[in-house]
Amino acid sequence: MFDFLEDYDLLGAFWTTVQLAVLSAVGSLIWGTLLAAMRVGPVPLMRAFGTAYVNIVRNIPLTVIILFTSLGLNQTLGVSLGANDVETINFRLAVLGLILYTSSFVCEALRSGINTVPVGQAEAARAIGLNFNQVLGLVVLPQAFRSSVVPLANVLIALIKNTTVAAAIGVAEAAVLMKEMIENEAQLLLISAIIAFGFVVLTLPTGLFLGWLGKKVAVKR
Amino acid sequence: MKLRKVTAASATVFALALTATACGGDNNEGGGSGSGDGKTITVGIKFDQPGLGQKTPQGYAGFDVDVATYVAKKLGYNEDQIEWKEAKSADRETMLQRGDVDFIAATYSITPERQEKVDFAGPYLLAHQDVLVRADDNKIKSPEDLNNAKLCSVTGSTSAQNVKDKLAPKAQLQPYPTYSACLPGLQNGAVDALTTDDSILAGYAAQSQFKGKFKLGGFKLTNENYGIGVKKGSDLKDKINDALEAMVADKAWQEAVDKNLGPANYKNEPAPKIGDIKS
C-alpha cells in the first residue's frame, strides 16, 4: 500500500518546506520589527512608509507577490540573488516573497504588542533620559515581544502553510509533490492524508509550544 | 436589540445579493447537444495560445479556431452557432467522454494512450517539438546544447521534461503557468530557450512586439500529429475527416496556416493525409 512512496522524495519535499519556513521566519521577524519601529518612530516619512507598506502588501495575494518576484525581479530586472541555477534562484525568490509578505503581519502583531505595554513604562524610561532607540530597544520591545508571542506564533503557523504557495514558481516543496503523486498514482485519499499529516506535524506542535511559551513569558499585569 | 437584528439581517441580505450578482454574470449552461439539430455546436479550443487558439476582444482567433470553424460549417453550423469552450490540456479527454463538447481542436496530439479513451479525426497538422531562442543567440545549435541552459515551459507540460530526460540531462527547467510568462525572461536572457510544439512557438514569435527577436531552433524533436478529438465511437469522426479533406482541397487550409502562423517564418509540413499518423 505504501510501496509507491519509495519513488518519491517525500522527506526531501518537506525538508524544502521546513527550509522555506525557517529562512522566511527569520527574515520576516527582522524586517517586520524594523517596519514596526518605523511605524511608531519619530520620523514622519518613515511612519508613512511603514503604514503604506503594510496596507499595500497585506492586501495583495501572496501568489501574486511570489509570481512577481520571479517574473518581475528575476526575469525582467535580472535579480538572481547570487545564485546561478534555476532551482536555487526560485527557492531564494520564494523566500524573499514570503519575507516581504509575512513581515507586514509581523509588524502588525508587534504593534499590537507594543500597545499592551503600559504608558508608564515608556514614560519612566524617558524620564531617566533614554532616547527613542533606547526606549524602544531596551524597555518597550522586550515587553512587547513577550506579549506578542501568541500572535507571532499564529503568523509563523500561517507562514508554514503559506510556503505551499512557492509551488506557483515551481519550488519543489510538499504541495508540488502532492500534485505530482496524485497525477501518477491512484491513491488520492492516502496521498492527501500523508501530506496533511506532514503539515499537522509541522504546525500543531509549533502552535502548542509557542502557546505554552506565550503564557510562560507573558508579563503579568 | 431590534436594531441589532436589523444589522445582522441586512448583512445577510447584502451577502446574498453579492452572490446573486456574482453568479448572474455567467450562464454557460453547457452540455454538448447532439449534432445536426440545427441549433448550436460546442467546440473545445485553447484560450491562451496566440496563433492557434486565443481569446481576443473580437472573439476567438487562431489556426485551430479556423479549422474548427471550417469543420463546423461543413457540419451545417454557421459561425454564430458555435459555442467555444476552453479545453485545458489536462481536461480534454474527460470533456469528450462526458459530452461537455462535441469536438476539440486544441493542439491535440494523437497518441496511443489518448486513442484508448477518445477517437481522433485528422490529423490536420504535423507539428514538431522545437525550441524558441533569441534571434542573436548562436550557442544553441543542437538539442545537446541545451545542457546547462535554462529551459522555460509550462507547469505540467511533458515537453520540457522530455528534453531533460532524453537529450539534455543537465538542462534546468523553469515552469510557469503559461508560455507568455516565459517570453520577457527569454527576451532578457533570464532563460535561454522555450520548448514546446513549433506551431505554438511560431504563434508567439509571430506577435508584432517580437518580430525579429526570436527564432525557432528547427530541431524537430518529436512528431506531433494534431487531430480533432471526438467522443469514442462518434459518427462525427468521418464527417470531420471529410471536412478536413475538403479544407485542404479548396486551399482554405493553406490560407489558415499562412494567416496564423506565417508571420513567424514557420515552415509548415504539407497537409497530412487523413489517418496518416507519423510516429
Add this chain to the structure above:
Amino acid sequence: MSSVLYDAQGPRAKRRNVLLTVVFLVAVAALLWWVFGTLKDKGQLEWALWEPFVHTEAWSTYIWPGLQNTLKAAALAVIIALPLGAVLGIARLSDHAWVRAPAAVVVEFFRSIPVLVLMIFGLALFAEYTNVTSDDRPLYAVVTGLVLYNASVLAEIVRAGILALPKGQSEAAMAIGLRKGQLMRLVLLPQAVTAMLPAIVSQLVVIVKDTALGGAVLTYSELLSAANTMSGYYGANVIASFTVVAVIFIALNFALTSFASWLERRLRRAKKSTGAVVGAGDAEIAGTAGTGTGGTV
C-alpha cells in the same frame, strides 16, 4: 501610544529627523530609480504594453470576467463557511465533551493544513468520485478548499465572539429561566453576530486573496489567470498585466479592510451595545487553547 515613546523634539532631534528623512528618501528614490530605469531599458514601460488597459475591451474581455469569478468563489465560500463555522464554533462551547471534542478536532485539523493542499485534494476528489463537469471542477475545488479552511477560522471567530460577551448576559438569561438552547439562540448569538462582523469582513480579505491560488495552480479562470490569457493576446505584456491585476486586488481588499475597521469603530462607539467586539486580529488571540493559525494572514 506611539508619541509616548519619544520626547517632544528639541533642535538636535529635529535636525536628526530631517537628516534621517533625507537619507531614507534618497534610499527609496534610488531603489525606484533603479526599478524604473531597468524596466525602461528592458522595454517594459513601452506604451504599447500598457495601452490595452485604457481601452474598455481589455476590461470587458478579460478583467471583468476574471474578477467576477474571483468574487463568485469568494462569495460562495463565505456563504457556505459561515453557517458551518457557526455550528462548529457553538459545538466547541458545548457542555458535552462528545460534542466539544470532535468539533475541536475538526477545527484544529483544517486550520493546520494549507488551503492549497485542500484545494488540490478537492480537485482530484471531484474528478475521481463525482461527475462535476471540467468547467465547474476548478470552482468546486477552490470553494471546497476555502470552505474547509475558513469554516474552521470562522468557528474560532464565533467562539471568540460568544466568549467576549459579558458574563452577566448568560447569568441574567439563566436567572429568568431560559434553557441552554434559548440562551444561545435568543441572547448570545444575536449579540455575538454583531460583535463578529468586523472579523468576518476581514476574513473575506483572506478569502479573496486565496482565490488567486486557484488561478495559479488549479486553472480556475479568476482574476490572476485573466492576466495570463490577456498577456497572450497583448504581446506578452506580463509585467503590465500582473501590475494591473495586483492593483485591482489591492483596491478591492483595501475597501474591505477599511469597511471592517469602520464597522469595528462604529460598534465600539455604540453606547447601547455590550461593548464586546471581535476585531480583525482578536479571534486568534482568543483561541490560544489550540494551535491558532493566524486568521488574517
